Amino acid sequence: MQNRRSFLKLGAGAALGGIAATIPTMANASCATEIKWDETFDTIVIGSGFAGLSAALNTKKQGLGSVLVLEKMQVIGGNSAINGGWLAIPKNPIQLAQGVNDDSPAELVKDQIISGRGMADIPYLEMIANRSLDAYQLCIDNGVIFRKDFNIQVGGHNKARAIRTKHGTGGDITTKLYESGLKAGVEYRLQNYVEDFVMDGDKVIGLQVRKNFRYPDMKTGSTVFIKANKAVVIASGGFARNMKLRAMFDPSLDPTLDCTNALGATGEVTMTAMSHGVLPMHMNMIQTGHWGSPDEGGFGWSNALLSITWHEGMSVSVLNGKRYMDERADRKTCSEAIMKNRYEDGSPAYPIAFFNYNDHPNDDRVTRAVRDEMAWKVDSIEELAAKFNVPLAALKQSIAEHNQHVKDRKDPLFNRKMDTARELKTPFIVSRVWPKVHYCMGGLKTDLGARAIASKNLAPMKNLYAIGEATGGIHGETRLSSTSCLECLVMGIVVSETIKADAQG
Numbered sequence: 001m002q003n004r005r006s007f008l009k010l011g012a013g014a015a016l017g018g019i020a021a022t023i024p025t026m027a028n029a030s031c032a033t034e035i036k037w038d039e040t041f042d043t044i045v046i047g048s049g050f051a052g053l054s055a056a057l058n059t060k061k062q063g064l065g066s067v068l069v070l071e072k073m074q075v076i077g078g079n080s081a082i083n084g085g086w087l088a089i090p091k092n093p094i095q096l097a098q099g100v101n102d103d104s105p106a107e108l109v110k111d112q113i114i115s116g117r118g119m120a121d122i123p124y125l126e127m128i129a130n131r132s133l134d135a136y137q138l139c140i141d142n143g144v145i146f147r148k149d150f151n152i153q154v155g156g157h158n159k160a161r162a163i164r165t166k167h168g169t170g171g172d173i174t175t176k177l178y179e180s181g182l183k184a185g186v187e188y189r190l191q192n193y194v195e196d197f198v199m200d201g202d203k204v205i206g207l208q209v210r211k212n213f214r215y216p217d218m219k220t221g222s223t224v225f226i227k228a229n230k231a232v233v234i235a236s237g238g239f240a241r242n243m244k245l246r247a248m249f250d251p252s253l254d255p256t257l258d259c260t261n262a263l264g265a266t267g268e269v270t271m272t273a274m275s276h277g278v279l280p281m282h283m284n285m286i287q288t289g290h291w292g293s294p295d296e297g298g299f300g301w302s303n304a305l306l307s308i309t310w311h312e313g314m315s316v317s318v319l320n321g322k323r324y325m326d327e328r329a330d331r332k333t334c335s336e337a338i339m340k341n342r343y344e345d346g347s348p349a350y351p352i353a354f355f356n357y358n359d360h361p362n363d364d365r366v367t368r369a370v371r372d373e374m375a376w377k378v379d380s381i382e383e384l385a386a387k388f389n390v391p392l393a394a395l396k397q398s399i400a401e402h403n404q405h406v407k408d409r410k411d412p413l414f415n416r417k418m419d420t421a422r423e424l425k426t427p428f429i430v431s432r433v434w435p436k437v438h439y440c441m442g443g444l445k446t447d448l449g450a451r452a453i454a455s456k457n458l459a460p461m462k463n464l465y466a467i468g469e470a471t472g473g474i475h476g477e478t479r480l481s482s483t484s485c486l487e488c489l490v491m492g493i494v495v496s497e498t499i500k501a502d503a504q505g
Contacts, residue, residue: 010330015429040228041227042227043059043071043231043232044068045068045070046194048078048174049079052069053178056181057142057492060184060498068188068189071191076174077170078221078265079170081175083260083484084164085167085169085477086482089131089161089486092133098149098160100159108125108161108483109129112129115479118476124472127448128486128490131494132490134490138234139489142180145166152307152420155329155418155481157482161482167424170485189211192209193220193221194208194209194268200276204242204463211224230499232463233465234270234273235492236268236270237264237468239263239271240260240265241262243264243266246286249283250286259436261437273444274444280444280445280455281444282443285337287331289331290435291433293433294348295374301368301375305374305431306353306364308355309354312421313353314329314418316352316353316398317351321395322394322398325338326415339435350397351434354428356422357377358425370429375430377429378428381395395485403423439484441474443472446466446472447460450491467492
């Protein structure tokens with residue numbers, strides 16, 4: 001009941017809430033504290049990316065009462081709004097229209113098991129893959145438009161099953177889900193920072209929230225207490241922007257690497273949940289994206305541009321002019337190969353990657369990249385070698401070898417699949433590549449219904465759920481491209497069903 005007084009416990013999450021660099025430590029309120037509820041909602045969702053927006057909309061449609069979404073930043077969408085808008089959907093309509101009839105959810109899971117290197121949660125991946133068309137339909141039902149006839153095979157996948165939004169950005173999805181949520185009666189609040197959970201024993205019953213928060217200044221705003229009758233859903237994303245946590249969990253990760261994530265990806269809610277006993281999983285498994293560019297900050301256009309390069313072109317080392325990897329391997333394999341390219345002093349020797357300009361002269365992926373000078377048009381191999389200081393003779397030989405591999409449809413050097421590779425002819429579009437920290441495979445352990453698992457007894461905690469990048473143990477050591485959006489959208493559907501089942505039980 002709203003404003004009901006009760007003696008409840010605030011745990012050590014208040015102390016860990018400020019673990020991100022730039023956010024100071026909160027006061028520890030571990031003693032029994034009298035809580036006066038300022039508001040009450042049936043379900044509170046923390047985070048407004050794909051997972052949070054899907055969970056909020058679907059929970060509202062389940063008829064479970066009031067739904068509140070809390071977002072600590074000044075805009076809706078988080079990392080999801082700035083990503084590339086890719087979804088891996090076996091048996092999607094575009095794929096079937098292309099004549100790709102031999103794909104299935106099981107085929108997707110097979111690829112993910114390989115990528116996960118023995119550490120993936122197979123039942124979880126199977127559940128997500130089996131409901132991939134539900135995620136696709138969720139998008140279609142809410143007005144998301146996908147690129148006409150666009151369905152390709154991306155790194156680590158054995159089939160062409162990746163579709164992309166019209167504008168090549170996740171904002172095409174977050175905007176539509178947000179608008180549908182508004183129409184359905186979901187309430188969204190920006191600049192609301194979750195300081196702590198309010199617990200009644202092992203049950204989460206509400207949140208301590210700093211409203212009117214201006215990231216990252218914890219001196220801004222004021223504290224309120226919001227009760228959650230049925231559920232708190234953690235959909236707050238990963239911690240790739242939290243340099244302190246990154247270094248703690250994976251000291252081997254190059255601290256100089258740029259990051260694709262939005263500034264708010266700092267992981268405080270995950271750490272707060274851990275302080276209340278939620279089991280963490282795979283926190284040291286932090287993925288880099290091999291499609292990063294050193295010539296632009298953050299996510300940028302390189303992801304889109306290199307979706308052409310890895311398929312049609314090639315990448316060579318500036319040190320010797322030779323290829324050094326299978327350009328169509330998974331993210332971990334490619335990232336590790338790229339980062340071996342270093343000068344004697346250990347500094348990065350940024351490899352170059354290029355493809356035929358005349359094959360894509362008006363493609364927006366090309367025009368945007370050239371406009372923003374993270375890629376360049378070169379008219380000859382000599383110009384390419386001179387611009388990037390690559391040994392000319394070796395570069396010419398590498399291009400000749402590539403063209404022979406295209407004719408033979410076989411790559412004896414790295415066993416790259418050559419079905420989409422093209423014979424290289426100048427002029428080229430060329431860019432430099434270097435990985436960026438991109439995704440946290442680690443997070444909170446959940447069951448198949450998205451219930452948060454307690455570390456003390458490995459049983460589900462009451463009223464607490466987690467979905468999306470805030471969870472851990474699903475993908476294993478590395479995640480395949482185009483599978484995060486799928487996971488987030490599907491788990492938003494699943495968690496709504498779980499909340500309903502738990503409320504009725």
